Amino acid sequence: MRINPDTVERIKQTADIVEVVGDFVSLKKKGANYSACCPFHNEKTPSFNVNPARQIYKCFGCGAAGDAIKFVMDVDGVGYGEALRYLANKYQIEIEEEELTDEETLRQNARESLYIILNFAKNHYQHQLYNTEEGQAVGLSYFQERGFSEGVRKKFELGYSLDNWDAFTREALEKGYSAEVLEKAGLLIHKEGSKTAGYDRFRGRVIFPIHNVAGKTIAFGARILKTDKSQPKYLNSPETEVYHKSDILYGIFQAKNAIRQQEHCYLVEGYTDVISLHQAGIENVVASSGTSLTVEQIRLIARFTPNITILYDGDIAGIKAALRGLDLVLEEGLNVNIVLFPDGDDPDSYVRKVGAEAFKNYIKVSAQDFITFKTQTLLQDAGNDPFRLAAVIGEVVNSIVKIPDAIKRQVFFHRTAEMMKVDEQMLISEGNKLLRKLHTPKQQERNSRSNASFPEGLADLGVSSPGSFSEDGPPQDFFLQEEEEPQVQRSKVSYQEEAFIRLLVLHGARELEPNITVCQYVLGEIEGIDFKDTVFNHLLTLFREHYSRNTVLSTDYFLNHHESQIRDLAIGWGTEKYELSELWKDKFEIFVPFETDVLDRTAFINILRLKKAFIEEKMKACQQQLLQAGTEEEEIAVMNEFMFYKGISMAAAKELGSVIG
The missing domain is CATH 3.90.580.10 (Zinc finger, CHC2-type domain)
Structure with missing residues (x-):
């Protein structure tokens, strides 16, 4: 449809x-x-x-x-x-x-088909939980024993899959869904050697739907309740076109508003940890679903807050899990704290044991920044062994140098030096060694590329190559910018054509004086001129065609244009990268005119610059003709033409206030 x-x-x-x-x-x-x-x-x-x-x-x-x-x-x-x-x-x-035609139906996006079947599956599992004897006796009883209220069950759209080989598959096929789509969505598993017979992946389990940031169901987690050593306790959807485990966090859809409002995110391990905390009124919480934390998951949290507290089990495995991979969080610039619970407890069990208020207080007094936590944990493990202590220094420094912010690094170097009772400068020196190791290969590659075209002999005069560090550069900070793609060289005319078209797109319908629009004025001044850039010339043609029918195209026409290239250009032109501080006017009484305040002058300048750029192109053409001239008469004719254009260019430059060499 x-x-x-x-x-x-x-x-x-x-x-x-x-x-x-x-x-x-x-x-x-x-x-x-x-x-x-x-x-x-x-x-x-x-x-x-x-x-x-x-x-x-x-x-x-x-x-x-x-x-x-x-x-x-x-x-x-x-x-x-x-x-x-x-x-x-x-x-x-x-x-x-x-209604769609048959051809259009066949072209429907495959991803949308997966979203539709996954949503159908979610509704099916919810129905089984509340409306079947097995669902109520097994699934609903389990959720109620965990203390999950009806409100929180509905919030997370919890469900149950009957302990039947193909109950879901049969219903889906009856509703018109294909076995192929069911398999692609990870809901159906075909029996080995058979392309027709299959069984439900999640049979006999309570269901935890996994949502993306927009709230769409993209996968499922499922827990078995009966004792069966041949079956894993938790079973997750496989990777599909819409579900990539490393990109998503369980509960992000339900938590995103609370994370944004409180400017803080709690990270736990499991589904029930998330739901129990929501039940207790702590809603800014997500789970990594038992997987190692990935860069994509960290960046997902960073969309909403730079502050993250990781809540892990208090056993040895929990401590190791807390240390593993957290350098990634530091590299992304997040502020990360750690909270460990008493042995035998996880966030789910602890909040049910002590209640919401005591849980919040425990987090408040127990939270440690990651560097301090890591230092204390490793020092305790190393004891008085000098070799292990030296290894601890290396481990901690390796984490500190991952922090992008130089001020934060300095604070942690200072604090760590006090905790370890070592010289702070020694830690900084070790950090710089690590940074040099990390960035030297990339820098050498850049230097080799830039030195390839660097004039010989200039180095002897003290001139540095473009890719090398100078003495004025920061000796302790080797965090380099990502290398940019080489830019295609544009002509001066191209820039002036863009400025001209931008003026038309943003202000073409505005009046410079009664009954005279910007479009009417500027088009009249460049009559007979076509642009060299194909996109800008296309836009110029559009304005000319519509103006010939007494219509001036609006900005919205281009912001919603069906051609993405034109639409993106219009959006770029209409979006200001920087904004003037209101203090200039309100506090300092400095008035800075906007483009719309001086539109007449802006239009005149654009026309003049455009014509000057065209004239300079003609001058370059004359210079080429002069090299190819065969007779003295031809040389004189070309020189006269060149000087004519030169005079116009100088007059335009004088009007524009340009400096002429």
Whole structure:
């Protein structure tokens, strides 16, 4: 089924870009706009900008841009139709649909088919929990014994799968779902050697649906309740097109708002840990589902907060689990604390034993930053053995150097030196050695590339190659910027063409004076000129064609254009990377005019710069012709033409205030 155009338009008009993006990342108000660290690439400094006035987003780091629908498509990896359905559900808009042709039905996104069958499975398991004798006697009794109220069971959409070989599969096939899709979703397992017979993956287990950030069911965790040593206690969905275990955290959908509001995230190991804490009113909690913490999971938390406290079991295995892989958290710039519970307890059992308030107080007094925790744990294990103590220093320093922030590193070097009773400068020196080892190979590669074209003899004069460190560079900080892709060289004319088209796209419909729009003025000034850049020339042609019919294209026309390249250009032009502080005007009484305040002058300057760039291209052509001239008469003719263009260029430069050499 296809969503009809009227419903699509209603969704577009209703969806608020700040609310939609805010469901996935933690936005901070910045002047008239909002900013955040980009969810589409790894960054420490926010370069992701949301413009509520134009209802668009733009990342100045990776270039991602679009409207609310495009954001949902990209952040959740779904098709256009599924993004519309998500927004319609969010804003409670009734969807009116139209029939698809057979060909269109065949082309439906395979990912959407998986989402549909997984949602069907979730509803099936919930129905079995509440509406069958087995579900009530086994599954519901188990959840009630754990103290899970009806509210929290509904919140996490808990369910039960009957202890039957193919109860779910038979119902799904009867509803028209194919065995192929069931298998792709990880719900059906085919018997060995058979392509027709199969059985339910999760039979005879309580079901924990796993949701993505948008709230869609993407997988299941299932726990067996009977004693059967031939079966694993927990069984999870396999990797599918919509479920990658390393990318998701259990409970992130239910916890994201609380994490954002409290600016803190608790990380636990299991499903029941998350649900028990929610039951106790502690909602800013997610689980790694028993897997080692991954970079993708850390970055998922970082969308909502830089502060994380890891709650682990208090046994030896729990301590080792707490130490394992946490350098990854430090590398991503998060502030990480550790809490260990008394032996024999995990977050689930401890909160049920002491209650919510005592649990919160225990976390408050027991939390230690990761570096302090690691130092104390390793020192206790090393005792007085000098060799093991030396190894501890190496271990701790190795963790400290993973922290991107230089000030934080300095604080931890100082604190660690006091704890270990060693010289602080010695720790810093060891840290620098590790940093050099880490970055020297990459730096040598860069130096070799830059030195390949570096003029010989300049080094003898004290000139450093572009890729080398100078004495003025920081001797203790070797954190280097990621290498950027080489930029394609653009001509001066291309830049002026872009500035001209940008002016038309953003301000073409504005009036410079009564009944004279920017579009009318600038198009009249460049009559007969075509642009060299194909995209800019296409946009110029669009403006000319519509203006010939007395229509001026609006900014919204380009922000919603069907061609992604044009749409992305318009979003980039319409999004300001920096905002002027309000203090300039309110406190210091400094008035800085905006582009719209001096639009007439801006339009004139753009036209002049464009014409100057074209003239300079003609001058370059004359210089080439001069080299090829065969007679003195031809040389004189070309020189006269060159001097004519030179005179125009100098006049334009004088008007623009350019310095002429």
